[in-house]
Amino acid sequence: MTRLKEWFSSGRSTGKHTMPFVVILLAITFLASAANLYLPEDSALYVSTYTITLLGKYLCYAMLALAVDIIWGYCGILSLGHGAFFALGGYAMGMYLMRQIGDRGVYGHPTLPDFMVFLDWQELPWFWLGMDQFWFAMIMAVLVPGLLAFVFGWLAFRSRVTGVYLSIMTQALTYALLLAFFRNEMGFGGNNGLTDFKEIVGFDLQADSTRVSLFMITAFLLAIVFVISQRILSSRFGKVVLAIRDAESRSRFIGYRTDRYKVWLFVYSAVIAGIAGALYVPQVGIINPGEFSPINSIEMVIWVAVGGRGTLIGAVIGAILVNYAKTRFTAILPDAWLFALGAMFVFVTLYLPKGLMGIYAQLMAKRKTAKPQKSEESQA
């Protein structure tokens, strides 16, 4: 414990963007929340609950992008299956919310969710037990993605599966889960997934205050995850991770068991994705197998690519920007969105390998060369 404290108080650089990011994020969160709760609806500054929920959704995506970036940008492992971890976290939350419905479902069964009654099941499957407890469900939201990531990572990294092989394997993983969750027999609601949630820990999910609270919790957790990730990545562990990205066999020859580093980083990333999923479900009100679809997982990668991989802030910015664009686009020109998304994939990989943060860094570097003396000082 003291070591933990020491670690947080140690004088390591936390990255120059961390503090401004956290401040801006929390400031926007507070202002938006206050504007929703305390301003009258006809005020020019009023923020609708719809917008709040939308923002909350974007922040979930940002957290998910963070997870992808940690593994891809920092360790060079392109996971095309992070949607699986996100969805598993979401399903854990969804199961909890489902149990919270209680006897208010269409069939009014005291314990069984509607879809089980519909399928003529007599009792809860074992994996639904305990999911009526919030704490238990939340542990599952973290544990299940973590465990899956551990098993998969342990198998894959130990046998040194890398590069495109690994990417396709992760895609196959999420594809397999997609197929599995579509099955009614799995006991997760099949095609329709879990929906019609009523309340979370006793609060009505439709109420403005609940929505705002969920949004604020998401923002807080995003800030915390951001800071912790920044800490981890600037520790020696983070340096090893970078070393693995750039020269894995060299890292092995100086004594690091790179497979273990990769496994734990993968697990960490999966856990973040799981948390993001658990936060996402109560805000959008549904979780279905579609979240497992490979295209979702690839979309996450493009958020990170647009923002700039290898920078946590880039992942967050990319996720928010791309999703904002998606919201606008699908409202105006629904057919054009896929064109735009496809073009974005091609354009970013061809011309913006470092994303928006790369442009920003270039601009900063230009400014620096304008003042040459200063730059030399900072080099020393």
Add this chain to the structure above:
Amino acid sequence: MRHLIALCCCLFGLLSLPAFSAESPISKELLTELVDTKLSKLQPVVAKIEATSGEDALPLFNTLLAGKLYYVRATKDVVGQYTLDGDKRYQDVFTSQDVNGLDKPSFGSKEVKKIRVNNKLRVYLRKAIAGIQLTSKSPAVREDAVHALLAKLDKNTVEIIEELYPKEANKKVKEAMGLALALNVANDKAATVSSRLKAIETLSGSLENSVRNHLTKLTNDDNASVVKAANGALEKIAQRANRFAFIDQLFFGLSLGSVLLLASIGLAITFGVMGVINMAHGEMIMLGAYTTYVVQLLMPNHIDYSIWVAIPAAFMVSGLMGVLIERLVISRLHGRPLETLLATFGISLILQQLVRTIFSPLNRQVSTPSWMSGSWEINPVLSLTLNRLYILAFALLVFIILVAILRKTSLGLNVRAVSQNRNMAKAMGVKTHRVDAMTFGLGSGIAGVAGVALSQLTNVGPNLGQAYIIDSFMVVVFGGVGNLLGTLVAAFSLGIATKFLEPTTGAVLAAIIVLVFIILFIQKRPKGLFPQKGRAAE
């Protein structure tokens, strides 16, 4: 059988137009006689018709036997009743065309009268029909007739068969007749036990459903040795049936394997040579399928030949698209396989959306040429659908051609050189970027050809290719990158494994099991079944 005829009648009724009235093959006088004669005196008239018209009378007799023969009171025309959307309508017995025309109302129930039959006449009719069919000139008709009779043998038909059996020249028909006779003996409680046992022995060689039904009945026979023999025969039949069911499953596995082979072989080339995954590979397949669709639109009257146009067209369309993608995108991302993966994924999204915009998001139906439809019935339990059979052969042909290209042509030599050691090939003066473009074109073109094949099995839609990218990659990885033979083996073993798992686990679970198996397999042997060996492989 009768249901089938009725169904066909319905279908024909739907399709045909009442434009012309066909010449009746039976003289009007005889038909009028049929209408005018009283039920008790009808049999001689039927006999007269049988004697004069032979096979031509079959539709009439069948309709009469089914109790569907009517005549129009006003004209005394003989018509057959059939049901269309719940309405009773009337059609020409011989041409199956609606007598009123489908767009006009049919006769009311007062306007027509049923020609009634009694049991005696029915027995006679059956015998007459059997006799006509069994003496038909066409062996196929004779064989079908015997098979149809197996289910409802009676004394009369047995008599006919006994009479015809020694004279029958066709081996298959004779066999079937022998079966019918044996069935009769086996069922005949008056016959000696030894002859019954011998008959059962004969029956045990048959896979006919009706034979099995009879044998099952015989297991309740009074005679213990007959019961035993029947049980033995049933077991023997079951074993044979299982063997054929196994072959059937194997065929479906091979068929899936051939589809996988077609889908993955292009990927195997591009991945093997360039080390990049083309995520738009599935869309190349889709483009090929849509090319088939467009070709059929362009030549609607020559569907049978459209395939021969579609194959080269699809190869060109997908191949050119592949070259375009390689030149514009992939060549600029050289040495960055993960970025290539993302960029080609973007391209796949664009292509899908493009097709959706041009053709609509709905599935399109591609018609199968007549020579590819239907099936090859080997025996009562085993029949292979022709389109799958052709696609299996086609996949192997494509594979052989591809291997030949890689082995015998200078392009193949260059491709092999680049895939083994790119830098060395470059140093030797191989124009690697040209080889890349050609390889990509070739791989994509084959994907297009795969699309033609797929369009014959499934509906053509914008998402057609998506499902295949993971499967094809699995095949390539399982077989070993850069090894075409490995791809062949992997495609067929995965196809067969999937089809053998499906009956026990269901399709979805089978797919999952195969995926998980490959994920685990890659852990053990990251370089696939047939890895490239040596230091160069590092």
Add this chain to the structure above:
Amino acid sequence: MSAIESLRETFRRDQTWPMLQSSQANVNVDKDVILYVEGLNLSFDGFKALNDLNLYVNDGELRCLIGANGAGKTTLMDVITGKTQCDSGSVFFGQNHNLLNKDEAAIAQLGIGRKFQKPTVFEAQTVFDNLELSLKTDKSVLPTLFSRLSPTQIDRIDEVLKIIGLEQHRFMLAGALSHGQKQWLEIGMLLAADPRLLLIDEPVAGMTAQETERTAELLTSLAGERTVIVVEHDMEFVRSIARTVTVLHQGSVLAEGTMDEIQSNKDVIEVYLGEEQAEANGAGGDA
């Protein structure tokens, strides 16, 4: 392997059970030999890269390995450092560490450092970080996560920086270094790990004459305290540093001795130096 054999293997008196060995255990060099390579065989697709190779290296020795391309030098290093699995044979580090059942990381943690032919450093990180990563510390996941640089470690890094002459560039990205500097940094990374045995593959490839001289100095100064095995093609360089030279040919040891002995060895002249001579003769003939 039959049950009795595996039992016998388990109770061999000259080995400690793996679970009783600590990975940080001292290397037993009672017999003055630090590396035992015996009967090593390895073939790729029928090509015998190593053919019944036997090699003993004394503690504190500076050993040069020479041989034509494909003689098995790099492959031998690959086997020693755990990169490649051999078909048969044994490799012991001291008397008590069987290297064949360990992976790269474990071998590195035992104190065997390896420098590659092509310099590989962590290009996206500073020179200082590169050295920090190489320090001899607990390299498992959790300790690394919570580790902080101690003053002694910083001193150690400074010391190494001085040895490799990169003090001025400590906060420069390693990717921005020149080729020679990268070579040095890689050697520095080996030194920071405080190894017992250094395997160095072509250290002076791409170095200027001056840099080569300094490298030679460094390597000779290292020997004694540490054991150094150098693979090199540059005969001048080998002559300048080597006390003992081992010649590999077609995967096995052809000759071993001082440079002078080697140069006068008939077999060696025939298969290795002979080639050069023949080439020289051939070139002379052409002219």
